[in-house]
Amino acid sequence: MSRLIIVSNRVAPISEGGPAAGGLAVGVYDALKETGGMWFGWSGEVLSSTPPHIDVVERGPVTFATIGLVRRDYDQYYRGFSNATLWPAFHYRADLIQYDRHDFEGYCRVNAWLAQQLVPLLREDDVIWVHDYHLIPFAQALRAAGVKNRLGFFLHIPFPAPQVLLSVPPHRALVEALCSFDLLGFQTVPDLRAFCEYVVHEAGGQVEAGADKAPTLVHAFGRTLRAQAYPIGVYPDEIAQLAKAGTRGKPARTMKATLHERKLIMSVDRLDYSKGLVERFRAFERLLDQVPAYRNHVSFVQIAPPTRADMHAYQDIRLRLESESGRINGRFAELDWTPIRYIHRQYERQVLAALFRQSHVGYVTPLRDGMNLVAKEYVSAQDPDDPGVLVLSRFAGAAQELTGALIVNPIDIDGMADALAQGLAMPLAERRARYRDMIAQLRENNVSVWRDNFLRDLKDGEGTAKRRAPRAKAAAKRVEA
Ligand SMILES: O=P(O)(O)OC[C@H]1O[C@H](O[C@H]2O[C@H](CO)[C@@H](O)[C@H](O)[C@H]2O)[C@H](O)[C@@H](O)[C@@H]1O
Numbered sequence: 001m002s003r004l005i006i007v008s009n010r011v012a013p014i015s016e017g018g019p020a021a022g023g024l025a026v027g028v029y030d031a032l033k034e035t036g037g038m039w040f041g042w043s044g045e046v047l048s049s050t051p052p053h054i055d056v057v058e059r060g061p062v063t064f065a066t067i068g069l070v071r072r073d074y075d076q077y078y079r080g081f082s083n084a085t086l087w088p089a090f091h092y093r094a095d096l097i098q099y100d101r102h103d104f105e106g107y108c109r110v111n112a113w114l115a116q117q118l119v120p121l122l123r124e125d126d127v128i129w130v131h132d133y134h135l136i137p138f139a140q141a142l143r144a145a146g147v148k149n150r151l152g153f154f155l156h157i158p159f160p161a162p163q164v165l166l167s168v169p170p171h172r173a174l175v176e177a178l179c180s181f182d183l184l185g186f187q188t189v190p191d192l193r194a195f196c197e198y199v200v201h202e203a204g205g206q207v208e209a210g211a212d213k214a215p216t217l218v219h220a221f222g223r224t225l226r227a228q229a230y231p232i233g234v235y236p237d238e239i240a241q242l243a244k245a246g247t248r249g250k251p252a253r254t255m256k257a258t259l260h261e262r263k264l265i266m267s268v269d270r271l272d273y274s275k276g277l278v279e280r281f282r283a284f285e286r287l288l289d290q291v292p293a294y295r296n297h298v299s300f301v302q303i304a305p306p307t308r309a310d311m312h313a314y315q316d317i318r319l320r321l322e323s324e325s326g327r328i329n330g331r332f333a334e335l336d337w338t339p340i341r342y343i344h345r346q347y348e349r350q351v352l353a354a355l356f357r358q359s360h361v362g363y364v365t366p367l368r369d370g371m372n373l374v375a376k377e378y379v380s381a382q383d384p385d386d387p388g389v390l391v392l393s394r395f396a397g398a399a400q401e402l403t404g405a406l407i408v409n410p411i412d413i414d415g416m417a418d419a420l421a422q423g424l425a426m427p428l429a430e431r432r433a434r435y436r437d438m439i440a441q442l443r444e445n446n447v448s449v450w451r452d453n454f455l456r457d458l459k460d461g462e463g464t465a466k467r468r469a470p471r472a473k474a475a476a477k478r479v480e481a
C-alpha cells in the first residue's frame, strides 16, 4: 500500500490533547491518525539565523517532519503573501488586500525550498496531499525537482469569484500553479464553480462536468487535471463522547454555577476579521434592545483565541472587539450579570465540546469561511434529547450541509437578532428534528469520508494528467451547481 504524505504549512501540535491551532490541523490530524503516514510542514518556529533543519518525530502511526522558517521567509511567505494578500482576497475582503511583489517572490522561493527539503524523504509510490493557500506553487516546485508521484491539493478556505481573484496581481500565475496538481479539492460546490469560472473566462481553458459525482475534468495551461468539492467533516460520535465526559470537568461545572440558570449562547473562533465578530456582538446587543425580557436571563460567551497577532489587521480587529464588548457590557451589565463574556485565549477541544453541550444556542456567523468546523463540532456535542440550536452564517461552507441550522446573513444585524430570539425560544420537538437532520449529515460525511473520497479520486485519476487537452473548438461545459 502506498504511503500518504501530507504537506501543510500548519502542523497539529505534536502533543495530542492540547488546544488546536485551527481547523486544518484538527481535520488533517483526525484523518491521518487512522491511515498513518508522514506530515511535513512548518514547526511554528521563527529562527533568527541558524539554517533550519528538519525535525522528525514519530507519534504512533504518524511521522511528523517539521522545519522552522527564518525571519525573512516567515515575513514574506506567511505574514506577507499568504496572510496579507491571499487570505483577505480569498475571504472577499478586497479592502484589506496588501500586495508587495517581493513578498510574492518570497512565497514562491519558500515553496521551492520546502519542496527541496521534502524530496529526500519521498519514496516512489508515495501519494502526496498538499493543503491550503500557503502552498499553491508546491506541485510546480516538486515537478521541477523531478518528482513524478501523484499530487493532490485541498483548499481549506473559499475560492473567490473571478472578479475578486483578479485583484491579486499574480492571479494567473497562481491558477496556473494550481493546474500542476493532478486533483484539486474544494470545500463546497460554489468554490469549485468559482474556480471553473476563472479557468473558462479568464484562462481560456475548458471544463467538463464529471458524470455521476465524478470530478470535473479541467483543461488549462496545456494540462488536464481534475477538480471536485470534498467538504471536510468531523467525527461526531467522538465529539459527543468528549462533550459528555467534559461536562463533569471543572470548566463546565464553573460555567454552570456562574450562569445561575440563565440561557447560554456560545461562540468560538480564532480572532480573525473573517469571523464576523463585531457584527455578531451588535446583533446580541440588538436582541437585548428588542427583547428586554432576555436582560439578565441570557449570557453570551465568546471564546476568541489570538491568531496572527503580529499583523496589523488582526491587532485592529482585537481593538474593535474589545471596544464593542466594553461598550455593550457598559450599557447592559448589572451587579450580578455581565452580558458578554469575551475570552481571548485558547481552550482544549474537550472543554469546548462540554460548553457547546451546555449551551442553548451555538452562534457561528463568519462573513466568509471555508468550512467552519466549530459549527459541525457544536451540533456533534449536543444532547440528542435536549439539543441546542445552531445559528449559522450562509457564508460558512458548513451552511451547504447543515440546513437544519437557522441560516443567517452575517451583516444583517436585525436578522441575526431575530434568529437568536427564535433559537432561544424554539420548542423541544423542533430542536430535536433539526438536530436529527444535521447529525445524520455529519455522520454520513465524517472526516474519514472526506479523506477517503479525496484519496480515491487522486489514485483513480492516474493517467488523466498525461492525457492531452481536447481540441480548442470543443465546447466547454459549465459545472452545474
Ligand atoms: O495556521 P494559522 O495561520 O494559525 O491559521 C489557522 C488555520 O486557519 C484556516 O483554517 C481553515 O481550515 C478549516 C478546516 O478545513 C476550515 O474549516 C476553515 O474554514 C478554514 O479557515 C486556514 O485555512 C488554515 O491553513 C490555518 O492553519
Ligand SMILES: O=c1ccn([C@@H]2O[C@H](COP(=O)(O)OP(=O)(O)O)[C@@H](O)[C@H]2O)c(=O)[nH]1
Pocket (backbone or CB within 6 Å): 018, 019, 020, 021, 022, 023, 024, 026, 268, 269, 270, 303, 305, 345, 346, 347, 348, 349, 352, 371, 372, 373, 374, 375, 377
Ligand atoms: O480555543 C480554541 C478554539 C478553537 N479550537 C479548535 O480549532 C478549530 C477551528 O476550526 P474552524 O474550521 O472552525 O476555523 P479555523 O480556525 O480553521 O478558521 C476547531 O476544531 C476548534 O475546536 C480549539 O481547539 N481551541
